[in-house]
Amino acid sequence: MTYTIPIILFLVFFLVTALKVLNEYERGVIFRLGRVINSKGPGLIILIPIVDKMVRVSLRIMTLDVPSQDVITRDNVSVKVNAVIYFRVTDPIKAILEIEDFMFATSQLAQTTLRSVCGGVELDDILSQREKVNNEIQEILDIHTDPWGIKVSTVELKYVDLPQEMQRAMAKQAEAERERRAKVINALGEFQAAEKLSQAAKIISAHPEALQLRYLQTLREMSAEGKASTIIPLPLDLMRMLAPGAGSGELIEKKIQESSEE
Structure with a gap:
């Protein structure tokens, strides 16, 4: 009876410290006396108490909201650009060994890349060719994060905040473009009407x-108009x-x- 209680306490301590359960989307990077031996999971894994240490890493797709960045485009327009990034860990060991905090590092890299890419294109390209800008940012991030064991799957620009002066200028430009189209359509209608009248005159002269x-x-x-005047x-x-x-x-x-x- 004297050794029963210590044995029970030892078993409880062993079970608490040695047995770990990892979910399907988790992996555990095992350090044994400071050295990485492997990554395990999912399911039940057994660790050596005091000797082994485990760091959990999630393999699910993570969402990173990039704060608004002040950007000056290539045509010298000041805008604020916000984006969202979707990425996941593909190599848990690299994500722990190669970078101290892969979440923070990816966030900082995304901010600088967003400013760099948007600053190298014109405002019209950001507004009209957003898919091209997204792909360029995604490729740059994917190249830089690959040594960290991270895969950037998608980058999407959420919104582009334009100054009020630029919004008014773009509204005037759009209005002028609509007026130009209306004048072109009107002129085209006059031209087609003149052609038809010319054809009608030729037919009447022949018949x-x-x-x-x-x-x-x-x-x-x-007479169908109902006017009071008499038509003879x-x-x-x-x-x-x-x-x-x-x-x-x-x-x-x-x-x-x-x-x-x-």
Whole structure:
């Protein structure tokens, strides 16, 4: 009975210090007398008390929020850029031995890389080619963090904060662009209308009866408008006699066009 209590206490101490359980997403880097022997897990592992020491490392994808960085782009525009980085540990031993705090180191590296990349491109590229900027930042981070046993999978720019003066200038530019497009579309419509009128004039000159049909159609449209004035249709031959100087119905076409515009 004298040795029972110490033995029980020793067994309890051994179980507490020697038996460790690692989750599926965890790995344990084992140090034995200060030297790394291996990484173990997941599941139940046994350590030698006092001799072995274990450092847990998570293999899940981690999210790192990069604070807003003041950046001056290549075209001398001052902006604030924020980003988010997704990375994971691929080699637990390197993540513990090669870097003191891989989370802090990755954060600092991401900030400097974000400023460097965004400072080397123009503002339009940051706004319109964001995917290209994301890939460039991701490649740079992946190259520098690979010796640490870290894989950077995705980098996304969250937002680009522009000064108020730049926002107003961009709004004016967009408004001017919309006005330019409206004028181009209007001019194109006038050009197409002129082409159609030219084709119609050629058809009417080749078929005089088409002018008679157009004349009657115009009279019908004018009468359908419900105006109080009285419309007296006259034959085209009589109108040609009244206006002998008009050849090939030119005067009639002018009158019809004026009536249509009214």
